[in-house]
Amino acid sequence: MELAEKNNSGSEGPKLGAYLAGHLRDYGLLVALIAIMVFFQIVTNGTLLKPVNITNLFLQNSYIIIMALGMLIVIVAGHIDLSVGSVMGFIGALAAVMMVNWGWPVWLTIPACLVAGIAIGAWQGYWVAYWKIPAFIVTLAGMLVFRGLSLWLLEGQSIGPFDRSFQALSTGFIPDLFGINRPNGTALAAGVIAVMLVIWMGLRKRAANRKYGMDDEPAMFFAVRTLVICGALFYVMYKLAGFRGLPNVMISMTILTVIYAFITENTVLGRRIYALGGNEKAAKLSGIKTEKLTFLAFINMGLLAALAGLIFAARLNTATPKAGFGFELDVIAAVFIGGASMSGGSGKIMGAVIGAFIMGVLNNGMSIMGIGIDYQQVIKGLVLLAAVFFDVYQKNKG
Amino acid sequence: MTSLLEMRSITKEFPGVKALDNVNLTVAEGEIHAICGENGAGKSTLMKVLSGVYPAGTYDGEIHYDGKLAQFAGINDSEELGIIIIHQELALVPLLSIAENIFLGNERASRGVLDWRETFQRTEGLLKKVGLKESPGTLIDSLGVGKQQMVEIAKALSKDVRLLILDEPTAALSEHDSQALLDLMLELKAQGVTQIIISHKLNEVKRVADSVTVIRDGSTVSTMSVHTDEITEDRIVRDMVGRSMSDRYPPRVPTPGALLMEVEGWNVWHPEHKGRQVIRNASFNVRAGEVVGIAGLMGSGRTELAMSIFGQSYGKNISGTVKMHGQPVDTSSVGRAIAAGLAYVTEDRKSLGLVLEETIQKNTTLANLPGVSKAGIINEAEETRVSEEYRRAMNIRTPSVFQKVMNLSGGNQQKVVLSKWLFSGPEVLILDEPTRGIDVGAKFEIYGIINDLAAQGKGVVMISSEMPELLGMCDRIYVMNEGALVGQLTKDEASQERIMSMIVTEVVE
Numbered sequence: 089m090e091l092a093e094k095n096n097s098g099s100e101g102p103k104l105g106a107y108l109a110g111h112l113r114d115y116g117l118l119v120a121l122i123a124i125m126v127f128f129q130i131v132t133n134g135t136l137l138k139p140v141n142i143t144n145l146f147l148q149n150s151y152i153i154i155m156a157l158g159m160l161i162v163i164v165a166g167h168i169d170l171s172v173g174s175v176m177g178f179i180g181a182l183a184a185v186m187m188v189n190w191g192w193p194v195w196l197t198i199p200a201c202l203v204a205g206i207a208i209g210a211w212q213g214y215w216v217a218y219w220k221i222p223a224f225i226v227t228l229a230g231m232l233v234f235r236g237l238s239l240w241l242l243e244g245q246s247i248g249p250f251d252r253s254f255q256a257l258s259t260g261f262i263p264d265l266f267g268i269n270r271p272n273g274t275a276l277a278a279g280v281i282a283v284m285l286v287i288w289m290g291l292r293k294r295a296a297n298r299k300y301g302m303d304d305e306p307a308m309f310f311a312v313r314t315l316v317i318c319g320a321l322f323y324v325m326y327k328l329a330g331f332r333g334l335p336n337v338m339i340s341m342t343i344l345t346v347i348y349a350f351i352t353e354n355t356v357l358g359r360r361i362y363a364l365g366g367n368e369k370a371a372k373l374s375g376i377k378t379e380k381l382t383f384l385a386f387i388n389m390g391l392l393a394a395l396a397g398l399i400f401a402a403r404l405n406t407a408t409p410k411a412g413f414g415f416e417l418d419v420i421a422a423v424f425i426g427g428a429s430m431s432g433g434s435g436k437i438m439g440a441v442i443g444a445f446i447m448g449v450l451n452n453g454m455s456i457m458g459i460g461i462d463y464q465q466v467i468k469g470l471v472l473l474a475a476v477f478f479d480v481y482q483k484n485k486g
Numbered sequence: 487m488t489s490l491l492e493m494r495s496i497t498k499e500f501p502g503v504k505a506l507d508n509v510n511l512t513v514a515e516g517e518i519h520a521i522c523g524e525n526g527a528g529k530s531t532l533m534k535v536l537s538g539v540y541p542a543g544t545y546d547g548e549i550h551y552d553g554k555l556a557q558f559a560g561i562n563d564s565e566e567l568g569i570i571i572i573h574q575e576l577a578l579v580p581l582l583s584i585a586e587n588i589f590l591g592n593e594r595a596s597r598g599v600l601d602w603r604e605t606f607q608r609t610e611g612l613l614k615k616v617g618l619k620e621s622p623g624t625l626i627d628s629l630g631v632g633k634q635q636m637v638e639i640a641k642a643l644s645k646d647v648r649l650l651i652l653d654e655p656t657a658a659l660s661e662h663d664s665q666a667l668l669d670l671m672l673e674l675k676a677q678g679v680t681q682i683i684i685s686h687k688l689n690e691v692k693r694v695a696d697s698v699t700v701i702r703d704g705s706t707v708s709t710m711s712v713h714t715d716e717i718t719e720d721r722i723v724r725d726m727v728g729r730s731m732s733d734r735y736p737p738r739v740p741t742p743g744a745l746l747m748e749v750e751g752w753n754v755w756h757p758e759h760k761g762r763q764v765i766r767n768a769s770f771n772v773r774a775g776e777v778v779g780i781a782g783l784m785g786s787g788r789t790e791l792a793m794s795i796f797g798q799s800y801g802k803n804i805s806g807t808v809k810m811h812g813q814p815v816d817t818s819s820v821g822r823a824i825a826a827g828l829a830y831v832t833e834d835r836k837s838l839g840l841v842l843e844e845t846i847q848k849n850t851t852l853a854n855l856p857g858v859s860k861a862g863i864i865n866e867a868e869e870t871r872v873s874e875e876y877r878r879a880m881n882i883r884t885p886s887v888f889q890k891v892m893n894l895s896g897g898n899q900q901k902v903v904l905s906k907w908l909f910s911g912p913e914v915l916i917l918d919e920p921t922r923g924i925d926v927g928a929k930f931e932i933y934g935i936i937n938d939l940a941a942q943g944k945g946v947v948m949i950s951s952e953m954p955e956l957l958g959m960c961d962r963i964y965v966m967n968e969g970a971l972v973g974q975l976t977k978d979e980a981s982q983e984r985i986m987s988m989i990v991t992e993v994v995e
Contacts, residue, residue, distance in 0.1 A: 366843050
């Protein structure tokens with residue numbers, strides 16, 4: 089209690105306002121996503137949130153989100169990776185060649201491709217970290233190189249189809265553990281557990297914040313925010329339960345998101361990456377091995393791009409020379425919409441994930457509406473600019 | 487003498503703060519007027535009001551310039567009347583030439599096509615005026631800070647300056663360059679340019695100023711003139727902080743213990759210029775509980791010595807040994823140097839010492855994250871506790887440790903850097919210009935912290951360009967010149983004259 093005096097105590101009114109002003113970005117992103125979803129839900133006459141479409145939303149965006157996790161770390165570290173689309177396509181092609189042409193089993197192909205992704209990340213990270221070549225240039229080169237290599241691997245053809253067990257990477261669903269099937273019991277149970285987890289973790293964080301006098305979220309905000317998140321979460325789960333349940337890829341995506349959020353926010357490794365992006369020289373003089381961290385950030389990016397490539401190939405059930413074309417732009421846009429700074433040192437995993445969903449819902453909603461690809465690009469571009477403008481405007485005002 | 491500028495009861499409020507409260511400033515035609523005050527006293531705000539950065543109407547009070555009421559809507563209005571500010575951070579484009587910089591925004595051109603002949607000819611004239619022998623085509627990049635400062639002045643002269651305002655012009659300059667700049671100020675004065683100088687360095691103020699206005703907490707405290715008053719450093723300091731100069735250094739009873747760190751035969755070569763030796767066979771030592779100073783001119787190699795010892799953060803082909811408690815230790819990376827018990831507080835806290843966008847808490851633990859972590863996972867509660875502890879111990883003035891360090895004053899930022907290094911648990915701290923750009927009040931606090939460290943038995947190596955500070959704080963002073971330690975003096979032997987003469991003798995040889 090004695091710490092409460094540190095907050096600008098005063099009447100409830102200005103305090104609420106000040107709190108909202110300080111955290112507009114955090115709420116704004118979530119509110120924007122919900123607003124966009126509500127908008128498309130209305131204009132598509134309810135098609136957007138149909139169970140089959142929600143399932144599609146996850147399937148369509150999983151690889152963007154997975155790459156956004158790695159991209160956020162690269163951008164926080166003060167770099168960029170333009171090659172992820174090409175790397176993803178290359179790994180898909182590699183997997184296809186391994187399985188279809190060479191007859192490798194799935195259990196061998198997947199780890200081999202992930203290792204290839206790590207090797208690609210190491211290759212690019214080496215030039216950036218140890219030779220200080222700007223990441224923009226290294227990965228622009230990588231973009232060309234790996235696009236060319238996938239063309240070469242595939243000899244300009246599409247290769248497929250794949251074994252069912254490989255397809256399950258993307259299009260498989262978690263079976264109903266309770267045997268109900270419609271609605272899917274696993275999905276419902278997962279929904280309930282997820283809601284309880286969100287509430288429990290929220291309360292715990294709140295208690296911790298209060299104990300150490302961090303700027304405290306007003307109770308009303310906390311309640312509304314938690315209610316909205318839980319409501320949305322359960323709604324989505326309920327809808328999914330009405331179709332085929334939880335897609336495999338959604339599970340892996342969720343687990344990865346939680347792991348990366350934890351790494352970036354709670355570990356020494358994560359903290360050091362933020363410090364590296366915030367001020368590389370100061371980080372170095374504080375005993376942080378900045379080169380090694382940069383190297384790791386690119387290795388991680390390569391690994392996640394490879395995973396995304398496998399999932400994408402599994403989803404299409406074929407590897408095509410065009411796979412992943414232009415995806416780097418969606419991934420980078422997602423991270424910046426999510427609030428990361430171009431100069432490094434700031435940005436959050438959850439922001440990047442929500443940013444990816446915003447892009448995904450825009451894509452999906454506009455496609456349902458039958459808006460042409462031309463306008464879609466224009467609108468996505470303007471959304472990106474608006475989001476970043478909002479950030480800059482906030483910063484200048486503060 | 488008529489007054490060129492009169493600022494009458496200027497009051498400027500920001501939401502929640504009164505930055506200026508009824509400030510009066512009168513500058514006579516043709517004089518050099520010094521404005522002194524601690525950081526945050528309101529000097530910069532006053533100059534921003536004067537130059538129109540804060541346009542008329544956003545402040546109360548009146549500005550009379552050249553006998554007329556002046557209401558500037560922006561910086562262009564004030565420049566038109568010949569009021570030109572040279573800011574502390576120089577505003578030159580490094581990869582353009584001197585001539586291009588001087589006429590940047592004021593290009594000599596007809597219909598958008600540059601007239602290079604006129605540009606170069608006029609630049610030559612201006613450079614002569616400020617005493618620079620460089621060719622107008624020289625890139626700014628290749629000039630030292632001192633010469634860059636001169637280019638800034640030449641740029642001001644190109645705009646027919648009547649009132650030249652210099653904001654801490656010598657803060658980044660060496661002794662020699664500072665003297666040249668002060669000489670130039672006097673020469674400009676002889677040519678009739680009225681000048682305002684904002685400075686922390688009271689000896690410089692004393693040297694050039696005709697009158698001095700002291701500002702404290704946004705109000706004018708006193709105005710002195712050489713014609714009517716006796717201006718002494720002591721009086722200025724007293725007015726600035728309300729404390730007398732004799733108490734500028736907190737007292738300490740030195741209790742040197744056993745030898746803590748020894749550096750022997752330290753040699754360092756320049757990282758880029760092959761064959762240029764930056765540090766020559768330097769040897770020094772620190773005892774537990776001792777404060778040892780390293781004096782020397784800027785560019786004498788003090789920072790290079792410190793940084794090369796601290797994890798080889800500077801230089802190439804480094805040789806020599808570092809011993810702690812008589813045992814040689816490995817300091818070949820920053821991590822190893824920290825493990826060996828060293829800490830280095832940089833002279834450039836903003837670009838080398840802090841992550842400005844991060845919170846006080848996150849900066850405090852940066853050099854010792856494992857100290858608040860288990861198995862690589864940060865215990866945030868513990869981290870908060872630690873940073874709160876340092877906030878209190880160091881008296882960092884901030885509402886909470888969750889503030890970004892960007893928002894702190896220089897003195898408080900320096901305390902955060904010190905917290906960071908104290909939390910890494912060092913035995914020897916190398917402090918490089920620990921009070922640079924910090925106001926008198928905060929300096930006193932930093933000195934107190936240094937004394938406490940010595941009292942706890944830590945060894946302190948203090949590098950400083952301010953000789954009075956070394957004389958006031960150190961038990962022993964090494965004198966450095968051209969990369970070599972040319973001698974050492976005990977506290978009783980040391981004086982500004984002896985230190986200078988050691989440096990000068992070496993130069994003559």
